[in-house]
Amino acid sequence: MRFRLTPREDSYYDMFADSANNLVTGARLLVELISDGGNREGIAEKMRACEHAGDEFTHAIMRRLNESFITPFDREDIYRLASSLDDVMDFMEAAADLVVLYKIDELxxxxxxxxEVLERAAELTAEAMPRLRGMKNLSEYWIEINRLENQGDQVYRRLLAELFGGEYDALTVLKLKEVVDQLEAAADAFEKVANTVESIAVKES
Amino acid sequence: MRFRLTPREDSYYDMFADSANNLVTGARLLVELISDGGNREGIAEKMRACEHAGDEFTHAIMRRLNESFITPFDREDIYRLASSLDDVMDFMEAAADLVVLYKIDELxxxxxxxxEVLERAAELTAEAMPRLRGMKNLSEYWIEINRLENQGDQVYRRLLAELFGGEYDALTVLKLKEVVDQLEAAADAFEKVANTVESIAVKES
Amino acid sequence: MRFRLTPREDSYYDMFADSANNLVTGARLLVELISDGGNREGIAEKMRACEHAGDEFTHAIMRRLNESFITPFDREDIYRLASSLDDVMDFMEAAADLVVLYKIDELxxxxxxxxEVLERAAELTAEAMPRLRGMKNLSEYWIEINRLENQGDQVYRRLLAELFGGEYDALTVLKLKEVVDQLEAAADAFEKVANTVESIAVKES
Incomplete structure (x- = not known):
């Protein structure tokens, strides 16, 4: 039997992993929502539950942070990491909600x-969180997220050019753009997560 | 006569109270502006003065923070609390200004x-600020603000569904949505104030 | 020959100056883009290169910050200053990109x-950065930036009133407003740079 001297410390890693795994669930719900016109309200409902779960994970991290004297890395970095994971979820949930609210038939x-960029970014992030414990093999993660975010940017700009190309009426452009903007904000928030991980790793190295 | 050993410290509480009381003034001006089509330019003018007063309160807090070695709670929390109180005012002022600027006749x-959600949130915030001194009875404040913010969210989403429902032309939707977005941002900023107060209270407990 | 005891410290000032000088280049490209309908794609391309250069300066500052135990002023202020200089560039680049992407013929x-407000703000910022070293004559800089930002606000509001005045169709309003919003965000980011410099100067005084 192995005694652990700092049992409470460790669980930050578990909490970050929970929060990131929840993003994988959310991203997959988004894929389902976009690809399948079937039961949008049902999917948006699940997304809402997913976002509430994410809030719980975030609050648990913040509570722990406020109660701890000793933290495995800088308090400000823990705060930033938890906040930006939470931001990703908020943007994804908002996108799903707007699709239903605006009764958007076709995207x-x-x-x-x-x-798909969001789904891949969520998977990479979930795989990276447990590696924070040993600070190993993290650079491939943030490099790949940065690459994905650039790819997402290009998709986003093509989308804007299409939206404003004259095919859609102004009201439809307005609705579609808001959905697309939330998805782009989610991709940016994944990059912020990766930047924070990079910052933590550099300090520890 | 009672001597106070740390006279300069105390006034952070007074400055936060000043800033929050100013938000009550601002929220009431908004109620006036929305309910009464009468003298919109006059009310927007008063709102502008109110926003300038808010800037003064914020600068006073920041100046004090920059000059102090000892603060009643974490520097970063003081910074966040002052900034988010200031954000509320900025969003409310912007909403009032846009109503006049866009010559919006009917909302x-x-x-x-x-x-009304903003007015109630402002009153609750102003009542809570003096209680920061003793860190007492603050949980009822942040719970109520969170409840109000959820209520505000639902109103906001109903509003969006109405705006995009086909009744309004695209240009009108664009104008109204900007006003409504500023008001929603003000409600979110009140929640950020409450979250900061919660964070301060948890650390002190 | 003069020995410098803390050679590595000094280069923060150089890096901030590099970042701010890069903003002057970016602002001048914007002036060129707006005033001359000629080679917009070419100018937007140069702007993209300028933004990449800015990213490099920002990363260099962040890397240095993460590796340093001792910093010439508060870590959080260095972080804020670098981030807000970077934000200015991002907003200017986005504005240029949107002009090309939306094929906007006339602004x-x-x-x-x-x-022009942005160009002047960039020049003032670039001139101020080297003065951080001696913390001298900085107040005239931030006072002038605040004045410029107010002037920019008034231009922005006149622009909005014009956009929504009925002359433009909704889709055009939507496109133009996005460009104008990015430029306004750049002006706000310059003010944030100045506020951070003020905050640093007050602490050091």
Missing amino acids: PGEVVDQV | PGEVVDQV | PGEVVDQV
């Missing part, structure tokens, strides 16, 4: 590409 | 509900 | 005023 095809 | 009825 | 005349 431009590139939105599928946008959502 | 959807739910905007009244939105503004 | 309202006031956009020239908006861009």
Whole structure:
């Protein structure tokens, strides 16, 4: 039997992993919502539950942070990491909600590409969180997220050019753009998560 | 006569109270602006003066923070609290200004509900600030603000559904949505104030 | 020959100066883009290169910050200063990119005023950065930036009133407003740079 001297410390890693795994669930719900016109309200409902779960994970981290004297890395970095993981979820949930709220029947095809970028970013983030414990093999993670975010940017700009290309009326442009903007904000928030991880890793090295 | 050993420390509480009381003034001006089509330019002018007063309170807090070695709670929390109180005012002032600037004649009825949420949140915040001194009875404040913010969210989403429902032309949607977005941002900023107060209270407990 | 005891410390000032000088280049590209309908894609391309250069300066500062135990002023202030210089560039680049992406042929005349405010703010910022070293004559800089930002605000509001005045169709309003919003965000980011410099100077005084 192995005694652990700092049992409470460790669980930050578990909490970050919970929060990131929840993003994988959310991103997959988005893929489902976009690809399948079937039961949008049902999916948006699940997304809402997913976002509430995310709030719980975030609050648990913040509570722990406020109660701890000793933290495994800088308090400000823990705060930033938890906040930006939470931001990703908020943007994804908002996108799903707006699709239902605005009764959007059809989304431009590139939105599928946008959502696939989010799904991949969520998986990479979830795989990286446990590696924070040993600070190992993290650089491949943040390099790949930065690459994905650039790819997402290009998809986003193609989408804007299409939206404003004259095919859609102004009201439809307005609705679609808001959905697309939330998805783009989610991709940016994944990059912020990766930047924070990079910052933590550099300090520890 | 009672001597106070740390006379300069105390006034952070007074400055936060000043800033929050100013938000009550601002929220009431918004109620006036929305409910009464009468003298909109005059009310927007008063709102501008109110926002300038808020800037003064914020600068006073920041100046004090920069000059102090000892603070009643974490520097970063003081910074966050002052900034988010200031944000509320900025969003409320922007909403009032846009109503006048865009010459909006009629606002959807739910905007009244939105503004009433802000008024109530301002009153609760102003009542809570003096209680920071003793760190007493603050949890009821942040719980109520969170409840109000959820209520505000629902009003906001009903409003969006109405705006995009087909009744309004695109240009009108664009104008109204900007006003409504500023009011929603003000409600979110009140929640950020409450979250900061919660964070301060948890650390002190 | 003069020995410098803390050679590595000094280069923060150089890095901030590099970042701010890069903003002057960016602002001048914007002026060129707006005033000359000629080779917009070419100018937007140069702007993209300028933004990449800015990213490098920002990363260099962040890397140094993460590796340093001792910093010439508060870590959080260095972080804020670098981030807000980076934000200015991002907003300017986005504005240029949108002009090309949305194939905007003609911009309202006031956009020239908006861009001139940015150019002047960039020049003032670049001149101020080397003065951080001695903390001298900085107040005239931040006072002038605040004045410029107020002037920019007035131009921005006149622009909005014009956009929504009925002359433009909704889709055009939507496109133009996004460009104008990015430029306004750049002006706000310059003010944030100045506020951070003020905050640093007050602490050091």
